[in-house]
Every structure is written in structure tokens, then in C-alpha cells.
Amino acid sequence: TDADGRRRFRLELRTGSTEFLPGTRTATWGANGSYLGPTLRARRGDRVAVDVTNRLPETTSIHWHGMHLPARMDGGPHQPIARDATWQPYWTVDQPAATLWYHPHLHQVTAPHVYRGVAGMFLVDDPATDDLPLPKRYGVDDVPLIVQDKKIADDGTLDESKMTFGGLTVTGLLGDKILVNGTYDPRFEVTTELVRLRLLNASNARIYHVGFADDREFALIAMDAGLLGAPERVGRLPLSPGERAEIVVRFAPGDDVVLKSFPPPLRANVAYERLAGGDDEHDLVKFVAVDPLRPSPALPAVLTSTPAPPPTTGEEFRLTMGDFTFNGRTMEMDRLDRVVGAGTVERWDVVNGQSIPHNFHVHGASFHVLDVDGGAPPAHLRGVKDTVYVAPGSTVGLAVSFLPHSDPRSPYMFHCHLLAHEDSGMMGQFVTV
Numbered sequence: 001t002d003a004d005g006r007r008r009f010r011l012e013l014r015t016g017s018t019e020f021l022p023g024t025r026t027a028t029w030g031a032n033g034s035y036l037g038p039t040l041r042a043r044r045g046d047r048v049a050v051d052v053t054n055r056l057p058e059t060t061s062i063h064w065h066g067m068h069l070p071a072r073m074d075g076g077p078h079q080p081i082a083r084d085a086t087w088q089p090y091w092t093v094d095q096p097a098a099t100l101w102y103h104p105h106l107h108q109v110t111a112p113h114v115y116r117g118v119a120g121m122f123l124v125d126d127p128a129t130d131d132l133p134l135p136k137r138y139g140v141d142d143v144p145l146i147v148q149d150k151k152i153a154d155d156g157t158l159d160e161s162k163m164t165f166g167g168l169t170v171t172g173l174l175g176d177k178i179l180v181n182g183t184y185d186p187r188f189e190v191t192t193e194l195v196r197l198r199l200l201n202a203s204n205a206r207i208y209h210v211g212f213a214d215d216r217e218f219a220l221i222a223m224d225a226g227l228l229g230a231p232e233r234v235g236r237l238p239l240s241p242g243e244r245a246e247i248v249v250r251f252a253p254g255d256d257v258v259l260k261s262f263p264p265p266l267r268a269n270v271a272y273e274r275l276a277g278g279d280d281e282h283d284l285v286k287f288v289a290v291d292p293l294r295p296s297p298a299l300p301a302v303l304t305s306t307p308a309p310p311p312t313t314g315e316e317f318r319l320t321m322g323d324f325t326f327n328g329r330t331m332e333m334d335r336l337d338r339v340v341g342a343g344t345v346e347r348w349d350v351v352n353g354q355s356i357p358h359n360f361h362v363h364g365a366s367f368h369v370l371d372v373d374g375g376a377p378p379a380h381l382r383g384v385k386d387t388v389y390v391a392p393g394s395t396v397g398l399a400v401s402f403l404p405h406s407d408p409r410s411p412y413m414f415h416c417h418l419l420a421h422e423d424s425g426m427m428g429q430f431v432t433v
């Protein structure tokens, strides 16, 4: 805490090198280290300030994905941080407990900057849900899992050749090596009966389908923007880039089980399924449980009381994803695509008019998924979210709740979070007034 009573964080973005594979070093970028960045953590009501110093060889930005803050603190393409400059955003944390993250967001270079390693988690706590008997010892039974795929050449360099889409890639780079928290082939020692995993898909393009090798079920307790009303039992969880989920898993003494990604349900045609990684299977983390395990309190039956979609108060807006465009247009820094009322709730229908998988993320808001192709959303889409998968040919109906901050001059972004698509212009901007 600084002299003004603010909780102050420092991020220094820098280059470095990391030994992902034994015996080879990979040139990487990170925040306060050579790969990824520290987990930042703040409580609802905290006044937060961050000093972000850019020691990278080029201009970048740092966006607070999912954070409720004014647009000029958002860290998108309009808040570049030049080489050796320090950007100092500040805001008051005012949202429910959630697993958020930060990453670069400069127009047209988000994919390489994230891929080289600039990203980290930002956890928000809320006094209103602090007392829930959920696993909460960081690194012991409350564990962040930042999941990323990489292509690493034999000499250890990061292969960025398919960073942009084109040729035979339709989604951008898909790597064959999975890193979790920057570690290849990780193992976690379980010491408690219940473990809460905070999953973040921080990959450029890969869509995961998370589950255990022995098909055990687990409790889904939170999605992108916060806790569900009640835990949902599931055995598989699709997660597209930018999405988060919190799950609680029960282990038995001596368990030895792998958290995997199964072939994801992309709902694309056969050719695009394959090109977009729809056939791929990967091990994520191996869990090995000690014997005996420390007892954990039972999961509460009710988590929060406010999961219902709010009634829409604003207009309706239809966004069709076309040829890497929204409504036929690619991103332009000085064009606004929409003006919304501060604090309003609009129905947005996001249509994937292509055969290629996309997803949809909106800044300055969180949303409920009202329907998918006119039907009720599946269990994993019933929480409050900010990013959602949009399968080829499908339409996702959202109730988007915009933040109360109004600023006619600073836009928020909406975009596909497959980073090659975003960089190629599949992004638009709106202001809240």
C-alpha cells in the first residue's frame, strides 16, 4: 500500500530466456521475470495502482482482461507503452470475486507479444464471498493453471512461423507442446482432499476440452467473471482462448491422475476441425496425491445469489463475423462501431457466418449467455462471462451489462480472442456514454 492508501503493483516487462525443454534455452518475454508475470491480487473496494514499465525492444500495452475499470485504464490499443516508458493506470476494484488476467493488447501485435510470454493472472477477492468454505490456500489447494501451447524448434527458439493465419492455418499458431504456468510436463502434489483449479486458456488459438484421464467428475464453481449460483458437476469443460473457469476436484489418497485436454467440440466441418486442432489430445498436468490427505470442508450448496441474467434495457445489436471482420469491417483505430449507455444491458447477437471457429470477447462489460442457436446454453455457459466460443454457423445471444464509467473519448474493444484473428483486424470498438 502506498502513501495514498493505494495498493500499488509494479510490472517490469522484459526479455529473458527460459529452459522449457531440458538442455535448450528459449528466448522469451515476461513481467518481472523471463516468462509470464506475477499473480496480482486485490479485494473489492481496494484502490489499485500499477506501474507498468516496458523494457521490451518495442511498444506494447497491458490490458486487464475482465477487470471493471474506466476505458482509459483498460490497456487496450489506445494505451500504448513505448520502450522504457512507464504507464500508471489506477482504478477502484468493484466487481465480484473472479479470476482475471492481464496481457498485451497493442493493435496488430497482440499475438506475438502474448506468445513470447507476457501474461499473468489477476485475482479479485470480494468480502461478500470471502467466508464461503472454498479451498483458498494459494498454491496449496487454490492453484492457478495458465495453459498455453507452444511450438519450439530444435534449437529452442519459439517457432512463430504460423503466428498469423493463412496458408494451412485457419486459427493461427497451434503448438504441440503444452506449458502450464510456463512449465512443460508439470506435476502437482496434492495434499488436500479438495483442490480448486483456476484455469486460464492463455493460448493464441488453441481451444481445450478439459477433463481427467479417468473421467472423474468435478465441480464447476466459477466462470470468467465470477462464481456460479451453485456448483455444477461436469466431466468435461471446453475452454477457448481468454476464457477462465474455476473447478474443484476431489482426490483420494494415492491418486495419480492426469488432467487432459480431449478433442474439443469445435462443431466445424471435417477439414476445419482438423486444421483448428479439433482432433488433438494433450496432457496438461499430472496430479499425484499424498497419503493421507488433509480433510477439506464440503463444498457449499449455494455460492452466490445473483447469477440470473438481468433484463435488457438498451437496444439490440447484431454482430456478424465474416471474412475476419465484424459486420464486414476490420478494426480501425479512429472508427467507432457502437455507442452504448453507461450501466445499460443490451442484447447482442454474435453470429459466426464462417466455417472457421471464432470466439467473442468484450471489454468494459460482462455478459450472460442467453441462448446458443436459440436453445438454452449448456452448463458451462450459465455463469457470468466476458469471452465465449462461437462455433461455425452458430449464433450466441448475450445480455451484455455495460460498466457505469462513461467516457465518450476512450473506446473499449470487442474482438475475436483467437489472437491471429484479432491482429488481422477482427476487432471493433465502442464507447460508453
Ligand code: C2O
Pocket: 063, 065, 103, 105, 242, 361, 363, 413, 415, 417
Ligand atoms: Cu484478453 Cu481484448 O482481451
Ligand code: CU
Pocket: 063, 064, 065, 066, 361, 362, 363
Ligand atoms: Cu479484455
Ligand code: CU
Pocket: 357, 358, 359, 416, 417, 418, 421, 422, 426
Ligand atoms: Cu476468430
